Amino acid sequence: MGELRLMKGNEAFAEALIRAGADGYFGYPITPQSEVIEYLMAEKPHERTGMVVLQAESELASINMLYGGAGAGKKVATSSSSPGISLMLEGISYMAGAELPCVILNVQRGGPGLGTIQPSQSDYFQATKGGGHGDYRLLVLAPASVQEMSDFVPLAFDLAFKYRNPVMILSDGVIGQMMEKVELFDPIPRWTDEEVIEKNGDWATVGKRPGRERNIITSLDLDPYSMERHNHDLFAKYKKMEEEEVRWEELNTEDAEYFIVAYGSASRISQKAIDLARAEGIKVGLIRPITLYPFPYKVLQEKVQKGAKGFLTVELNMGQMIEDVQLAVKDNAKVEFFGHVGGVIPTPEEVVEALKTKIIGG
């Protein structure tokens, strides 16, 4: 068993970066995720693993530091919260275009605008549908526990390098700030420079090597036919993600007639709601998407085929993931939404009430 610790979600993410063999973290403080850089600075990862940690002058700078570091073949990560992620979208789009691997944590807070520092899940569209300019997708992982704030870090790096694509860990202020027991994974050594060259030297700017042409990292292509091909290549890659990387969790679904679809902190609240509803004899189960992109459409479609009577999405927003649930379910079963915004957290009792009025009795 790995080392057990009681940690905040943000701290678990930071510790996991060091243990995952990250080469660099570049970030800018913003509530509710500043513990990430505070933890890293206190831990002196440069002494532990040689990892570089730098407080950038802005989120614009942080994401472009990731572009540079990733373009040079290294494992790099950043973290921020919603308004900061908006600033990063320029760089994220460039990284998607230039096919650069990196890990970005978004500890979501409410918006729009400066909004609030309270938890939210209202960046779902931004994370899963592109967000920045141009046609692109991020691989999006949604942790629902402090444990997953740690476990998803090495997974995110693996996926980022497998697909040469930015991976976003879409968390929220609840998961980032709450403390839970976490079992830390054993440290993975950082790649040596020689390993970086061996693994990524065919595309990354690691310095020219004898026997190959120079490497270029760019998202620019002024030839329309070539640029169109590039877009098609990107989407072939996204299709492969859709075929191979869908992850989800089910709870109490074996005999379920009704389903709550929720991710992150909303899924934790929904677990309790399901206990309450089951105590009243309601056969309801939870479908928790772990990858928000690619989204588990097929999982929902299978439930419909087996006679599901209705789906309630529970989100800390005005109803965003519900559009993906509707895409999967279509008109074959009832799909409704329940949520709160602005930092107001739904209670399990409210969720049960919404299930009864909107789905079962509605």
Add this chain to the structure above:
Amino acid sequence: MELTADKIKELVVKPENKVYAKTPLLTDKTLSYCPGCGHGVAHRILMELVEEMGLENDTIGIAPVGCSVLAYEFMNVDMQEAAHGRAPALATAIKRLWPGKFVFTYQGDGDLAAIGGNETLHACNRGENITIIFINNGIYGMTGGQMAPTTLPGMRTSTSPYGRDTHMMGNPLKMTEIVAMLPGTYFVTRQAVHTAKHARKAKKAIKKAIEVQLEGKGTSFVEIVSNCNSGWKMTPVKANQWLEENMLDYYHLGDIKVDGKLVKEIV
């Protein structure tokens, strides 16, 4: 014997007569720059130095957005193309993650002094051990001749069609003097490449800038005051005259900071 062009070529073009060859660190791709533009000379100087200093396999360069957005097509080393103004952020990470490499940014005035002003200031203030090559021609060339932060007072551009009115549009920004004031910069100089003499001096300056980085001393920053005959709507010859008479009157040539110490009064 009839001296045809072919005959002259046969008689003259011999290895022993060869006094100059293009560095292999410039590709054979036709430059996208206007004839008469200073970018070509600046590219050549930089790549010659990378070759002469034996850094071909240890160089990572960053191209900007602007006229030199395609610098990676011409510079035959590993290159990254940055978002507009962000080159110093890229270079920061690359150098910290690959401290043994020579890392440079190549940026124009819009990229470095306008949209990327913050990235420039903070990279220099942190004393990032990188080399910044800053081409200042006082105008946005690629987008068609709009006003730059470095456009001179009264200078006409497509967005200051009656001349830059400093009351409305502000004054030309001397980024080089600003970064020289920051403790992180170790070598700061302003050069030009519009004559052979100036190009030779600029080459010496860039060489020093590279050496400063290899010695790990901090940020080295080389401004090159250049021309934009297309944007200025002049012939190349006239543009170079105008540069001498106007640009250099405002942007004084010479070293501003050497060995971490100011060597010139900043006005």
